[in-house]
Amino acid sequence: MDKEVDPAVLAVINEKRLTGEKRTPVDIIARMGVFDARQQASENAWLATGDTVIATLWAEFVSVGAGGRWFYLESLDVQHRVGGGERSALQVQRAKNRLDLLKRSLDAGRALRAVLQTNRVAIRDLETDRSAKVSTRVPDDQEWHIATWEPDQKMAVLVRGPRGWLPTEDELQAARARGSVPAVIQHGVSGPASREEVQAAAMDYLTRHFAGYGYKAENVAGQNLGYDIEVSDKKGATLLKLAVKGTGPGVTSFQLTGEERACAKRGDPWRLAVVTDALGPTAQHKLYKPNEIDKAPGLEPLLE
Structure with missing residues (x-):
């Protein structure tokens, strides 16, 4: 007013x-x-x-x-x-x-x-x-x-x-x-979370994010394709293949599997999608192209 x-x-x-x-x-x-x-x-x-x-x-x-x-x-x-x-x-x-x-x-x-x-x-x-x-x-x-x-x-x-x-x-x-920023209210886990919990939260976050823009976000994590979510438009055309990684309390780093690295080498439309604070109220994500993955915070180096 x-x-x-x-x-x-x-x-x-x-x-x-x-x-x-x-x-x-x-x-x-x-x-x-x-x-x-x-x-x-x-x-x-x-x-x-x-x-x-x-x-x-x-x-x-x-x-x-x-x-x-x-x-x-x-x-x-x-x-x-x-x-x-x-x-x-x-x-x-x-x-x-x-x-x-x-x-x-x-x-x-x-x-x-x-x-x-x-x-x-x-x-x-x-x-x-x-x-x-x-x-x-x-x-x-x-x-x-x-x-x-x-x-x-x-x-x-x-x-x-x-x-x-x-x-x-x-x-x-x-x-x-004046009230534009609500008082901070803590929600979610109070201690370290498991890697599985963080990963599930990251998958859920990205699925809802792309669905909010009208895209189809299909969970294909169990198929060992080298990526976890396939994003497609209304006509069925594949837009992104996302290898999803989440970070949160107690889970600050992640690795890429051999399948993910192989898929990354094949190039577009593969992306590494890193969701930070996956379990918290300020979850956000960033996408990395195959030639940018080494810049992703939290990525553990490949063991020889």
């Missing part, structure tokens, strides 16, 4: 809203290069043309720091809502989709495009109030970037404008107090 937005941020939103062409929330992201914008209207981050990531930033959570620099705290806890309580399975998947795109931007060292949004209900009720609708959505003309990504704190910091600036600790604490 407007009354929850910093006056400096609200002034920019109002200027954009009053001087720009009137567009619907779907029109805005479509004009920014999002393909099938209407079908993706319920998402809150998108991959646009040019491999550009666009993310909704709730204006209620945009903070203004020293020198007028804007920043935004992004929760890396996909399991819990801003206003408290656990998310539904659909809400969890949407949160994971958003973080996957933000992490993609971070890993590529690319800037973000943002749409600033205010809502018709109090921000804490956004995910629980069925009547919640967008009040205002405007594209921000300035680029944003991910300044820090801290899984241990379950928080990332997004900054508007040039790189090289970070909010102070006091500014971060004030932003936390």
Whole structure:
């Protein structure tokens, strides 16, 4: 709601809203290069043309720091809502989709495009109030970037404008107090997990991840093919063959089998997929091409 937005941020939103062409929330992201914008209207981050990531930033959570620099705290806890309580399975998947795109931007060292949004209900009720609708959505003309990504704190910091600036600790604490990052709640195993548990969690994570994008993710781990998940499109064409490895408490390294290394040598579409924090709320993954596998953190060297 407007009354929850910093006056400096609200002034920019109002200027954009009053001087720009009137567009619907779907029109805005479509004009920014999002393909099938209407079908993706319920998402809150998108991959646009040019491999550009666009993310909704709730204006209620945009903070203004020293020198007028804007920043935004992004929760890396996909399991819990801003206003408290656990998310539904659909809400969890949407949160994971958003973080996957933000992490993609971070890993590529690319800037973000943002749409600033205010809502018709109090921000804490956004995910629980069925009547919640967008009040205002405007594209921000300035680029944003991910300044820090801290899984241990379950928080990332997004900054508007040039790189090289970070909010102070006091500014971060004030932003936390506004509620964009839920209090950390520990879930899952309290001690070391078995390798089998971590691997099962990594498989489940990747299967749900690709299914969330409309792909078929088939578990073929028991067939000794040199990969564990085969990802295909709606027409049945194979897109990826993933050798899946997970890390988590007590499981910080992994090996590639002879079949996996042989399959890697055959090249595309084989990939090594490493899921970190596989059992935790901040699980994320990275894919490695066959010529990149030696760069994968946790890979044990091949024994002679």
